Amino acid sequence: MVKQYSRSAAGKEKLSPTELRPFAVLMDTVAYLLRVVSEYDSREAWPDVYEFVSDRLRAVRQDMVVENLDAEKSILLLESMIPFYAEAEYRCELTRCPTYDRKLHATQLEECFCRWRQFVDFSERKNERIMASYLLHNADKRWVVVQLIAWKEHFCKNNYTFIQDVILSLRMNNFVRFFRLISQQDDSLLRLTTTRYFATMRLLALKACAVAYRCRDIPLPDAFLEEHLHMKHSALLCCLRALGCEVTDGKAYTFGVTLSNDVDLCASEWIFADFIP
Structure with a gap:
């Protein structure tokens, strides 16, 4: 029914x-x-x-x-x-x-x-996948590490380490480590639960690189960003344009550019990842 x-x-x-x-x-x-x-x-x-x-x-x-x-x-x-x-x-x-x-x-x-x-x-029965998904869903909350430790006995070593590392990479804004961890995760539920953080992590990464490469005639390292943010070249350029970067001949430059604070992080370019079918 x-x-x-x-x-x-x-x-x-x-x-x-x-x-x-x-x-x-x-x-x-x-x-x-x-x-x-x-x-x-x-x-x-x-x-x-x-x-x-x-x-x-x-x-x-x-x-x-x-x-x-x-x-x-x-x-x-x-x-x-x-x-x-x-x-x-x-x-x-x-x-x-x-x-x-x-x-x-x-x-x-x-x-x-x-x-x-x-x-x-x-409940005596514990579902490790759902417990892991719950913690990853709340990975940006202050209490999540305490809860992870409290549930440690219910996780295998690999899952416990994975959740802990994802939380730490989020806290430290370590986008390279964050996307490497997610892309290497075999469980589709755990990968999908973390997609809510993709846009924010990519925004932080692009802003950091934009400041670091703010020199005349020096383009942003697009190959590096595509690899470590798991983005297609077209999506990367679209996101950089949204930030206000100057894009010429497929290369993005930030010299003399004021980065925009009004970015639509719900756009598909910010969310899509090549490791999720």
Whole structure:
């Protein structure tokens, strides 16, 4: 039973018990919705698929809350949804999906993680991938290192080191190390969770290089930037133009240029990475 999300409103009757779906049906619904995503994978179908699936997953969470499901059942549902939201965020931003609302999507992903976090400490079963995704999603928060240490026993050595290194590279604005770590990560969920930081890290990198190479007739090291920021040449030049750099014959110069502070970091050029299919 796939049910449309229905917002609560004043004067509207509460959901009838007959309309609520039991846990087994909710799990089947989520599995069906995820199959829809994989089966209708074309760029043309994506806007309709995203709108349909995100709305129906929201309805699943609504039933989950109204029924007051226990921790184990709630965690299973939420851990099934979170990868969809991580992938959809990157895909929608990259394709400028017309049915995508950035604020609403961020709210829904945050809701999934927050509800999951409320329950996870009460569950004996731990999902290492989702725990890692949660920490990477919050890698820019001050408390995340403390939480990583608290959960250390639940991570294999490689994942623990990876999360720690990503957090440190973000804190230190070390763009070379950051993109090297992400590009070498095999888990698609962990790669996708970190895409929210790509634009900011690239902006910091380009500004730093623009200042360092502010000399007459000295172009920016485009090959270096393309390699370490994992950007195509055309995308790199587009971002440099947005910053206000002078581009001549495929080379960017910053001598005598005042860098712009009004840059659209949501543009696909800032977000795309060659190591994410």
